[in-house]
Amino acid sequence: MAVIENNLEAYPVSPHANRGGLKAGQSRMGLLLLLPAAIAFSAVILYPFLSALGLSLFEFTVEMMEPRYIGFENFAKIASDPDVWAAFWTTAIYVTLTTLGTLVAGLGWALIMNQPFAGRGVLRSLSLLPWVLPSTVSAFVWGWIFNARYGVLNAFLMELGLIDFPQAWLSTPQGAMLAVVLTKVWLSIPLFMSFFLAGLQNLDKEQIDAARVDGAGNFAVLRDHILPHLRPVLIIVVVLGVIGNLQQFDTVYALTGGGPVRATTVLSVEVYRRAFEQWDIGYASAVGVLWVASLLPPAFLYLRMLVKGN
Amino acid sequence: MFDLSSRSAKIVFFAALAVIGFFLFFPLYWLVISSLKANAELYQVVPTPFPTVPSLEHFIRALTTGKLPMYLMNSLITSTCSAALVTLLALYAGFSFAKYRYIGRQPVMLFMLSAQMFPFGLLLISIYPLMSELNLLDTRPGLILSYIVFALPVSTYMLYSYFSQVPDELIDAARADGASDLRIFHTIVIPISIPPIVTVFLYSFMWSWNDLLYSMTLIVSEDKRTIGPGLLLTYLNEVNSDWGGAMAASLIASAPIVAAFMFLQRYFIQGVTAGAVK
Numbered sequence: 001m002a003v004i005e006n007n008l009e010a011y012p013v014s015p016h017a018n019r020g021g022l023k024a025g026q027s028r029m030g031l032l033l034l035l036p037a038a039i040a041f042s043a044v045i046l047y048p049f050l051s052a053l054g055l056s057l058f059e060f061t062v063e064m065m066e067p068r069y070i071g072f073e074n075f076a077k078i079a080s081d082p083d084v085w086a087a088f089w090t091t092a093i094y095v096t097l098t099t100l101g102t103l104v105a106g107l108g109w110a111l112i113m114n115q116p117f118a119g120r121g122v123l124r125s126l127s128l129l130p131w132v133l134p135s136t137v138s139a140f141v142w143g144w145i146f147n148a149r150y151g152v153l154n155a156f157l158m159e160l161g162l163i164d165f166p167q168a169w170l171s172t173p174q175g176a177m178l179a180v181v182l183t184k185v186w187l188s189i190p191l192f193m194s195f196f197l198a199g200l201q202n203l204d205k206e207q208i209d210a211a212r213v214d215g216a217g218n219f220a221v222l223r224d225h226i227l228p229h230l231r232p233v234l235i236i237v238v239v240l241g242v243i244g245n246l247q248q249f250d251t252v253y254a255l256t257g258g259g260p261v262r263a264t265t266v267l268s269v270e271v272y273r274r275a276f277e278q279w280d281i282g283y284a285s286a287v288g289v290l291w292v293a294s295l296l297p298p299a300f301l302y303l304r305m306l307v308k309g310n
Numbered sequence: 311m312f313d314l315s316s317r318s319a320k321i322v323f324f325a326a327l328a329v330i331g332f333f334l335f336f337p338l339y340w341l342v343i344s345s346l347k348a349n350a351e352l353y354q355v356v357p358t359p360f361p362t363v364p365s366l367e368h369f370i371r372a373l374t375t376g377k378l379p380m381y382l383m384n385s386l387i388t389s390t391c392s393a394a395l396v397t398l399l400a401l402y403a404g405f406s407f408a409k410y411r412y413i414g415r416q417p418v419m420l421f422m423l424s425a426q427m428f429p430f431g432l433l434l435i436s437i438y439p440l441m442s443e444l445n446l447l448d449t450r451p452g453l454i455l456s457y458i459v460f461a462l463p464v465s466t467y468m469l470y471s472y473f474s475q476v477p478d479e480l481i482d483a484a485r486a487d488g489a490s491d492l493r494i495f496h497t498i499v500i501p502i503s504i505p506p507i508v509t510v511f512l513y514s515f516m517w518s519w520n521d522l523l524y525s526m527t528l529i530v531s532e533d534k535r536t537i538g539p540g541l542l543l544t545y546l547n548e549v550n551s552d553w554g555g556a557m558a559a560s561l562i563a564s565a566p567i568v569a570a571f572m573f574l575q576r577y578f579i580q581g582v583t584a585g586a587v588k
Contacts, residue, residue: 045428288432
């Protein structure tokens with residue numbers, strides 16, 4: 001690659017050159033470069049989003065040729081629909097458990113992976129694997145572990161004497177919830193760990209050494225230095241985690257299909273079923289709109305942090 | 311970081327390492343081990359910790375008798391095209407956000423990023439009729455276009471934050487030479503941005519490769535089906551559950567993405583965590 005001289009004075013300035021650089025008054029070029037992405041964004045993200053918002057005000061089922069405007073009737077129906085309320089409640093449990101679980105395990109693992117020991121590099125690389133596996137694969141792996149007849153979990157717990165006979169985990173509401181939560185925690189740990197490790201990189205080691213000289217133990221260092229330092233990363237990880245977990249569909253659908261009965265029917269599964277199994281598009285959109293509403297608080301926090309970051 | 315000279319500290323540290331490590335790695339170990347067990351050994355109430363007679367029967371069956379190779383090829387085509395498309399779009403948009411000033415720049419950028427909160431499932435409700443109207447339902451181009459949803463916002467942001475660090479002087483100098491903006495971008499900025507470009511490509515490739523929801527809904531014909539729904543429908547359906555085949559096929563389907571990721575993980579992590587950590 002040619003060596004590029006950074007010093008502007010080294011170049012004779014052509015009379016046509018804009019000395020102000022790219023930033024000055026070049027809105028046309030900027031908008032032009034943005035245009036392709038803006039068109040794509042509008043077509044597959046913005047338009048579908050607005051269209052779904054609009055559809056929530058229509059009745060549109062599989063027997064109908066045209067959607068029929070019904071105002072807020074879908075929302076009135078939702079208010080008295082125990083299934084939708086149950087889906088909200090299930091989602092709340094799922095999001096809370098997955099986010100907390102990943103937070104604890106991800107932070108713990110990042111702290112461990114930040115400690116120098118033999119074989120750490122290999123472990124760190126390997127621990128990223130759950131993140132990149134296709135979601136169907138993750139569901140297979142955990143479905144097999146939780147399998148009622150041949151699952152290793154049953155064998156393991158029986159060996160330890162914790163259960164007397166094999167449990168049909170995925171056929172009980174709690175067991176199925178445990179399975180979908182563990183699957184999601186498992187595949188999110190690498191992402192959380194990466195964020196925490198990045199945050200730990202610029203930790204002030206001298207400050208910690210000084211605290212140690214003053215007699216601070218491991219726990220005091222963690223509480224007074226490491227955790228306060230990680231606070232901004234912690235917040236972003238929780239917000240991103242909540243946004244991601246609120247949306248999770250693939251592993252839940254592949255593992256339990258939302259069952260048994262409706263025990264693991266989170267909002268993503270609920271909306272999918274209403275839309276693409278019952279073809280009740282208007283109603284599904286209305287549930288989806290409320291789903292977006294539940295995403296607004298974390299999304300707002302996330303955006304605020306990005307604005308501050310800029 | 312921690313002082314592990316004392317015995318109790320060592321115990322706590324390695325106990326935590328063992329517990330979380332077991333949780334992370336045992337499922338992977340079990341995936342590999344189970345794929346290598348012949349059916350007689352696989353379907354035992356008390357499983358063996360490793361295959362007594364390792365067998366490649368599941369792998370051979372997955373690659374020769376099933377439709378897995380076709381699903382893999384379909385995934386490869388759709389994921390590569392959609393990743394290339396996302397990368398191309400994000401390149402110009404990211405550069406525009408980073409190096410130009412115009413009215414509405416920041417609101418537009420933030421709005422694009424906030425699209426992360428539009429649930430993919432909700433967007434799909436309207437993408438489906440859209441694709442149907444464009445006659446793109448059950449076609450690869452339709453799926454490729456729909457996959458933009460997953461990765462375009464974050465990819466744009468990742469490239470934006472990289473391009474913001476490219477010194478303005480570098481660009482100004484080339485400008486002073488009389489080079490056009492596009493020329494500067496293509497011949498100066500892109501060549502020094504290969505790592506983030508590869509990251510973005512891999513990031514969006516991963517989203518498409520791992521997808522189940524969109525492919526399951528937008529593709530009906532079996533000959534265009536990708537690995538997500540392909541695996542699910544082939545190995546665990548109402549009629550039979552072939553766990554050995556599922557494990558072997560899972561490994562085969564994961565191999566390309568794992569290989570690419572392992573090779574590029576350093577850039578990848580930098581890219582994904584960019585902006586969050588100052």
